[in-house]
């Protein structure tokens with residue numbers, strides 16, 4: 001019953017089509033659908049047993065294989081001596097689910113909503129194809145209104161797996177147990193916000209290595225014993241019209257690993273910390289310093305002709321560049337033409353992504369499609385940030401767990417940009433840097449506690465670094 005040892009499903013985030021293909025491949029290789037359902041159901045049942053701790057359990061079963069999993073779970077719990085019953089408004093429609101129901105020894109009813117302390121939702125999984133109505137909707141409304149502990153099996157039953165769209169009563173779960181691989185909905189807003197703690201049950205699927213994956217915590221190297229400030233990375237932050245944003249970014253960058261951070265500005269910055277070198281003069285000449293390992297341009301830049309000139313100067317320097325904020329409103333195909341875009345990265349929020357897509361004539365139905373198309377068309381590494389950040393670069397697509405919602409404060413994007421640019425200055429790999437930045441930003445927010453300011457967040461990043469050393 002144990003999954004095969006060559007399972008490569010850990011971390012993959014799949015569409016329904018990819019999931020069905022992986023299951024089909026397993027069956028072609030000789031593992032029956034029944035066997036897969038046993039692995040999925042038993043794996044999930046072990047979690048349910050652990051979480052229920054002897055409390056009464058009710059399993060809601062739908063007509064497809066998600067319902068089939070439900071019968072396997074109920075059977076396992078019943079045989080383990082846990083008080084469990086099943087509600088199934090409709091009989092199973094697939095052969096495998098029928099077999100699961102036939103072998104289930106737990107009591108089954110077709111109507112009502114039994115009082116229980118723990119509820120396991122197996123009405124629909126990734127096969128949900130339309131609005132949930134009738135008896136199924138009524139069950140989900142009851143579930144929404146109970147105070148019991150709620151567990152979703154594979155995906156919550158009113159959530160469309162690929163889009164995260166809500167196709168029925170919207171409710172919050174305490175635990176969501178994904179089967180075989182993560183689905184996109186697990187990491188897309190608003191769906192991911194209602195799933196509670198998420199766990200993955202391995203059922204031994206062999207999944208293509210280039211599939212999108214859930215980002216794993218980075219391992220950050222301390223400076224080498226023979227490091228000096230330049231070898232650790234010199235980051236140039238290009239300032240513009242508004243002084244606050246680049247200062248915030250620089251504050252974060254100084255605490256993210258770069259050995260030296262300079263603010264390139266024609267203004268004086270009396271509020272700048274003593275450790276931050278502020279340098280005026282001709283930007284193109286300053287950026288020609290070969291010791292500069294990376295450039296950050298965009299926070300507080302402005303969007304006028306002068307700002308565009310600075311963007312141009314940064315690009316002409318031929319160094320790795322992170323573009324954020326105002327720079328994302330200025331970037332266009334003409335600016336990057338002929339350059340090495342593999343060293344360029346962007347960190348747009350939804351609005352900035354829309355702006356970039358317009359500038360580069362890109363269409364896409366969802367955030368992931370738009371981010372992927374932007375990367376494919378330009379070669380630029382893209383972090384489409386937000387509560388559900390998605391990173392697309394030459395190493396593929398990365399999804400992330402949600403960071404603290406306290407990050408929804410003005411200036412936190414400048415902090416993220418500072419962290420990411422600092423990491424680029426350290427090792428020169430934009431995708432790795434952006435992935436590290438999302439983790440550091442999120443961890444810094446945990447450390448900063450509630451209602452922090454962007455400045456406080458920036459000054460917490462070095463403590464966050466400690467978690468990844």
Ligand SMILES: NC(=O)C1=CN([C@@H]2O[C@H](COP(=O)(O)OP(=O)(O)OC[C@H]3O[C@@H](n4cnc5c(N)ncnc54)[C@H](OP(=O)(O)O)[C@@H]3O)[C@@H](O)[C@H]2O)[C@@H](O)CC1
Nearest residue numbers: 023036037064065066124125126127128129130131132154
């Ligand atoms: N395949 C495998 O190897 C494994 C799969 N596994 C499990 O199977 C799940 C996927 O199973 P699935 O494809 O059978 O789909 P599922 O989510 O149960 O629902 C489809 C059923 O519901 C129906 N239906 C849809 N929408 C509806 C609506 N709004 N209102 C009413 N009915 C609606 C639809 O009927 P139809 O559209 O034909 O009318 C069909 O009968 C997956 O999430 C995982 O839990 C694991 O056991 C591991 C092995």
Ligand SMILES: Nc1ncnc2c1ncn2[C@@H]1O[C@H](COP(=O)(O)OP(=O)(O)O)[C@@H](O)[C@H]1O
Nearest residue numbers: 349385386387403405407408410411412413414
């Ligand atoms: N609700 C939220 N939950 C988690 N992270 C969030 C949330 N809202 C915003 N963030 C994060 O906070 C940052 C906000 O950046 P941005 O929108 O550029 O703000 P600003 O322009 O004010 O700096 C991004 O890194 C984003 O991922």
Ligand SMILES: [K+]
Nearest residue numbers: 121124153155
């Ligand atoms: K479900």
